[in-house]
Amino acid sequence: MIRFCLNGNWIEEHDIDPNWTVLRYLRTNKRQLAAKEGCAGGDCGACSILIGQQSNTGSFEYQAINGCITLLGSLHGKFVVTVEGLKEAEQLHPVQQAMVEKHGSQCGFCTPGIVSALTALHFNRLHNQQGPVTDHDIHIALSGNLCRCTGYRSIMDAAHAMFDYPAPTEHSVINRSAVMQFDPKSNTQAHTSYLEKDGRHLYVPQSEQELQQLLEKYPDAKLWAGGTDLGLEITQQFKQFDRIISLHQISSLxxxxxxxxxxxxxxxxxxxxxxxxxxxxxxxxxxxxxxxxxxxxxxxxxxxxxxxxxxxxxxxxxxxxxxxxxxxxxxxxxxxxxxxxxxxxxxxxxxxxxxxxxxxxxxxKLSAQQSLHVFKVSKRKDDDISAVLLAAVIEHEGEVITDARIACGGMAATPLHAVKTQQALIGKPYTLSSFEQASDVIVQDYSPIKDVRATKEYRLQVAKNLIIKTGLECLGGL
Known part of the structure; x- marks a missing residue:
């Protein structure tokens, strides 16, 4: 059995397929239809919902997540809010009111997900007593929400205006004093929580000891962390896992x-x-x-x-x-x-x-003589897979490069050190020309493949350029 709070009501479930996502559960079982499936991969944000829990600092906060790739079992012990839970009687939530008055919706398909993302920003900003939001804050909050027809100007206007409306002081679903009132039956169980149906199992261990015991008994069970990659195997490859162990309740991890x-x-x-x-x-x-x-x-x-x-x-x-x-x-x-x-x-x-x-x-930790440089090259700034990712730690003593550790992703079957490029830097003068000369060696370290993101030639040229960019950053040229 798992237990969570949905729009202010504590729910216990046990007879649900462990492979069900939160989105499937909401739409199929609870008929909460505002959150929708667009991409089934965590890219479009139409399925965004709110999850409330204690932060590392002890304060209560809400986060927007993708319901389409989140396992239902991951909700154990948490507070879940969909847009259906935001309206109080006839009073819209400030985010909803702002979206209406600033004309932030046309077809409306993406709107519930956008409202969820902005509500997380609104709630956390108010309760942390932070100042007005900037365009940058809003861009980050909405970076996972795709709107094809409305245009983002009116949505940005709504995001700025949502703080102009009086915030609900005793909202029965999202107010802090309300959500912190645990149901007496909601105390964490001493034993592992689980879901089971048709021979499939999901376990939610509360400690590493429980996790170790489960893995000893079921060594082939799928370990579920965030699920942002593994979840795609369920939603897009239609796989079904017989045994899943969700790790989200183990605080020591x-x-x-x-x-x-x-x-x-x-x-x-x-x-x-x-x-x-x-x-x-x-x-x-x-x-x-x-x-x-x-x-x-x-x-x-x-x-x-x-x-x-x-x-x-x-x-x-x-x-x-x-x-x-x-x-x-x-x-x-x-x-x-x-x-x-x-x-x-x-x-x-x-x-x-x-x-x-x-x-x-x-x-x-880095020493005073070391610096870390990280560059990601992709077709989009946000929400995209890198064609090339280069990370470098450069160490120098005076005017000499004494150590270099460079690694690239997207260039081979695994991440790999650029061993020969590193060797071409060590012992050389701490000048841009040293990085320029070492960049020519990168072709000896990697033989990347061609795929939908980039050709082999493009990847090698980008990696070469990033070695030079590392030198520019080291020497203050950027």
Whole structure:
């Protein structure tokens, strides 16, 4: 059985297919029809809904997520709000009222998702007592919402105007004092929550100990982190998984610890949560994270999932390569650590053994002589897959380059170090000409394929240019 609060009402479910997404459940079981399926891949935002939960700082906040790729089992213990829950009696929510008066909707297909995304921005802005929103804030909030017919000017106008209307002080669904009143029966169960139907199972362990026991018993079970990639196998490839283990309730997998030498990040930390964790030590990494998917995707997707997925086009692994990150793998038999470059064996092949899971990522901090540079090249700025992603850590002593670690994604079956390019930099003068000369060596490190995103020649030229851009950034030329 799983338990969650939907539009102010606590719900318990047990006889539901574990492969059902939140969107399918809302439309099929609860007849909440505002959220819609557009792309079934987390790209268009028509399925956006609100999830409320405690933040890392202890405050209550709402996040917009894509219901189309979120498993129903992931809702356990959370508060779910659809646009049907925003209206109080005859009073529209300020976001809804602004959308009406600023003519923010034409056909209306995308409107509920846009309202959900803006409501998250509205709620968190008010309750964190932050100032007026900027166009940049609105762009980030709406980066995962596609509107084909209205045009974004009127939607932007509505986003600015939503703060002009009086906020509902005692909204029965989204007001903080209301949602924090847990149903007496909603206390976290001592045993693993689950769904079961027609021989299929989904488990929601509450601790790593429970997770380890489940993996010992079911070593072939699918581990579900954010589901932003695995969810597509259900919605677009129509796969059905017999056993799924959802990791979202295990708090220790979100733990973050800082030491003098490193930051250790729990594998279940989402992209959105990682932004504040990494901002001080790795600002260029955060700039990359802000371009991964959309805000809805970043609210779901996890750093560990991106690493363990094994995709050659994952955006974060090349950065972890350049930073010399180590992975902490765990099972019922204990823990082991390994460097991330030893983790990948081939396309979608990793060193994870049966019964193991990725627990944490240990990232060494940069010294005063080191700098991190990250560049993503894609056809769109937001919500797009990179054709080439390059990450580089450059170290210099005085006027000499003493170390270089460069890694690229999208250039091979796995992320790879540019070994010969690195060697071409080490020991050379800390000048732009050194980077220009080393850029010619990149063709010796990679032999990329041609696909829908780019040709081999384009990828090599881009990688070469990014080596030069790294030099420009190092030397203050950008």
């Amino acid at each position: 979100k733990a973050v610890t800082h030491s003098q030498k490193e930051i250790r990040i729990g594998a279940m930390l989402t992209y959105s949560e990682s932004e504040s964790v990494l901002a001080k030590s790795f600002p260029s990494f955060v700039q990359l994270i802000e371009r991964i998917g959309s805000r809805q995707i970043r609210n779901l997707g996890t750093l560990g999932g991106n690493v363990a997925n094994g995709s050659p086009i994952g955006d974060t692994p090349p950065v972890f390569f350049a930073l010399n990150a180590r992975l902490v793998l765990s099972s019922i038999n204990g823990e082991r650590e390994m460097t991330i470059q030893d983790f990948y064996h081939g396309y979608k092949q990793t060193d994870l053994k049966k019964g193991e899971y990725l627990k944490a990522i240990a990232i060494p």
